[in-house]
Amino acid sequence: MAYNCIDPPAVGGAGEYYIHDWDVCGVNHAYPDPGVEWEGCVCYPPPVGGAAAPGTPAYYHPIAPARVLDTRDGTGGYRGRLGYGCKISVRVTGVGGVPAVSVSAVVFNATIAEPSRNSYLTVYPSDVGLPTASNVNFTAGQIVPNLVTGRVGSDGRVNVYNASGQTQVIFDVVGWYINTPGDPPSAPSPTPTPEASGYGFYHPLPPQRIMDTRSGLGWGGKVGHNGNATVTVRGRGGVPASGVTAVALNTTVTEPTAGSYLTVYPSDASKPVASNLNFGPGQTVPNLVIVGVGADGKVNVYNAVGQVHVIFDVVGWYGGAGGGLLFHSLPPARIVDTRLGLGSGQLGHNRSAGISVTAVGGVPASAKGVVLNATVTEGTGASYITIWPSDATRPTASSLNFAPGQTVANLVMVKVPPNGSVNVYNAVGQVHLVWDVVGYFE
Structure with missing residues (x-):
């Protein structure tokens, strides 16, 4: 019997339990009777695969956000909530402006909606086994976004695995990495002479705050309804005045008056059907945003409902070759889990720790920047963590914000100094750290 993971057949009698062949996950699965409560299915994913070689050096190409998956309406070929223990394989090349071939990794904002239970999503290449890693962590009823840099399988797809319950999944693609240079940046006439080596090189920076509507930095007052x-x-x-195609911004919302969402997009583009941050009243929510820069050197920030403060901490920019780095994609690999003694111990109140991020998880000792999904869990107080290069002064910036007991993830792009380590600071209470590396710059 063949059917997909998120639309099981309506068979059986009340209270009965069924086992059927599963032709996607590859083994049998079981689910409760649909008339009582079905949780999608319980399908057993393939075993964890072996180590995969790093991707070839790749240039970044930003695009205006485009929706390529929405299980609420069938965009991307899947309709209905993703069930527990299940995976779907989503095409991310040849859609949304992404080329059909030669793409090594795709950058997209992944959002979950209508989850029935506490769970997490793992996004990974379609041609490797399920890794010990996570991208989005959430509780029942939440809407949670997180930026994902996902290595692409040989068939142009990524797999999406849900650990528990059922959830809707939405992907908004914002760019891709490929082995050919990008186009020159948008710029007013006269356009600067293009660089011979092309564009798409990454230039990491120590985090620096460039917008804080609470103090009037970059924009005065809350962004309104x-x-x-x-x-x-x-x-x-630290971002130059010209030659910039895109910027990486850790974006935080705080003190919202209503449940809403933000969309960040180039100032010379139309507002897309996409979102970067979703939040409820009173929440403080972070998310990394990689966004193309308009010809006037600006980006737009749209707020749907109510009023909200917005904070930008710039962590890098994309442009020409001078001092820039190229990206090497990796399948997700866990390099820190303080719950298990991997990396430092639980990070204490007003404390910092140095953590090595090279020569682990497929990252070479020569890496000059890493991309990792950073998760905090079991925090004892409302706090934030800051991740920055170990040879720099701790900046006025944050990487993740969280409440007591929350599990929160955020993609982090951080410059790596010659000693191969980065620092992490926790402001209040104690918290466990979980880091999954997904690539590096060299």
Whole structure:
């Protein structure tokens, strides 16, 4: 019997339990009777695969956000909530402006909605086994986004695995990595002479705050209901005044008056059907945003409902070759889990720790930047963590914000100094750290 994971057949009698052949996960699965409560299915994913070689050096190509998966309406070929223990294989090349071939990794905002239970999603290449890693962590009823840099399988797809309950899944693609240079940046006339080596090189920076509406930095006051803020990102925080195709911003919302979402997009593009951050009233929520820069050096920030403060901490920019780095994708690999003694111990109140991020998880000792999904869990207080290069002063910036007991994930792009380590600071209470590396810059 063949059917997909998120639409099981309506068979059987009340209270009965069934086992059927599973032709996607590859083994039998079981689920409760649909008339009582079905949780999608219990399908057993393939075993963890062996180590895969790093991806070839790749250049970044930003695009305006485009929705390529939405299980609420069938966009991307799947309709209905993803069940527990299940995976779907989602095409991320040849859609949304991403080329059909030669793409090594895709960058997209992954959002979950309508989850029935506490769970997590893992996004991984379609041609490797399920790794010990996670990308989005959530509790029942939440809407949670997180940026994902996902290595692409040989068939142009990524797998999405849900650990528990049922959840809707949404992907908004914002760019891709490929082995050919990118186009020159948008710029007013006269356009600067293009660099011979092309564009798409990454230039990491120590985090620096360039927008904080609470103090009027970059924009004065909250972003209002159905409102836009236009923010200058070129020529600030270490980003040069020209030659910039995209910027990486750790974006945080705080003190929202209503449940809403933010969309960040180039100032010279139309507002897309996409979101970068989703949040409830009173929440403080972070998410990394990689966004193309408009010809005027600015990006737009749209807020749908209510009023909210917005904070930008710039962590890097994309442009020409001078001092820039190329990206090497990796299948996700866990390099820190303080619950298990991997890395430092539980991080204490107003404490910092140095953690090595090279020569682990497939990252070479020569790496000059890493991309990792950083998760905090079991925090004892409302706090934030900051991750920064170990040879720099701790910046006025945050990487993740969390409440007591929350499990929160955020993608982090951090410059790596010659000693191969980065620092992490926790402001309040104690918290466990879990880091999954997904690539590096060299």
